[in-house]
Amino acid sequence: QVQLQESGPGLVKPSQTLSLTCTVSGGSISSGGYYWSWIRQHPGKGLEWIGYIYYSGSTYYNPSLKSRVTISVDTSKNQFSLKLSSVTAADTAVYYCARNDGSSWLDSWGQGTLVTVSS
Amino acid sequence: DIQMTQSPSSLSASVGDRVTITCRASQGISNSLAWYQQKPGKAPKLLLYAASRLESGVPSRFSGSGSGTDYTLTISSLQPEDFATYYCQQYYSTPSTFGPGTKVDIK
Numbered sequence: 522q523v524q525l526q527e528s529g530p531g532l533v534k535p536s537q538t539l540s541l542t543c544t545v546s547g548g549s550i551s552s553g554g555y556y557w558s559w560i561r562q563h564p565g566k567g568l569e570w571i572g573y574i575y576y577s578g579s580t581y582y583n584p585s586l587k588s589r590v591t592i593s594v595d596t597s598k599n600q601f602s603l604k605l606s607s608v609t610a611a612d613t614a615v616y617y618c619a620r621n622d623g624s625s626w627l628d629s630w631g632q633g634t635l636v637t638v639s640s
Numbered sequence: 641d642i643q644m645t646q647s648p649s650s651l652s653a654s655v656g657d658r659v660t661i662t663c664r665a666s667q668g669i670s671n672s673l674a675w676y677q678q679k680p681g682k683a684p685k686l687l688l689y690a691a692s693r694l695e696s697g698v699p700s701r702f703s704g705s706g707s708g709t710d711y712t713l714t715i716s717s718l719q720p721e722d723f724a725t726y727y728c729q730q731y732y733s734t735p736s737t738f739g740p741g742t743k744v745d746i747k
Contacts, residue, residue, distance in 0.1 A: 567727065567738050567739070567740045567741055568684065568727060568729070568738040569738070570735055570736045570737070570738075581734060583735040584735065585735070617683055617684075619683075625672070625674075625689070625731040625736075626674035626686055626689040626729065626731060627674070627676075627684070627686060627729075628686050628689075628695065630683035630684060630685070631683065632682070632683055633682075633683050
């Protein structure tokens, strides 16, 4: 059973870059067959897909965030990461990492981490 | 982007009730639809994918149906652990998008 765990700062200042890492256990990112995603949920709101990466490094970003997002993978550490630049209060959300079978359903999720953007 | 709507936005039901939640896409999505359950403070949990295929380990009281733009999630007999918020997700086209959620609470 694959498990995912997000880590990173819970507080980021406006205009700075939000950086999170997802550590995968119980399965190898390098084995292929799955894409690795970031999703966020604004407080009390619905879900927004940020983007995903394949172990090879190929990525897809939601056009609504594309200019500010970078997702990368470190197969040696079995981790993938999210960077979101020029954050504002509107980026305050719970950020989840998850596994998906191509551009499809998300079958395993991390527990989520709340990131607050505030000075 | 494909817009997803859900109805109702919330409902109150009793244990043992049959509950139906509807999800509508702004264009046809060819059964490329998943359903998730989310409890407060927890990550969403996959229930069904491909509109009607039950994820491993999910109780059979959950079922899904639909086609084209309209889909439903049915809970045949609501159990205490089913009180949660339910989301649909289309993955027919990128970016994948989610519905706004349906909160199921205790009557």
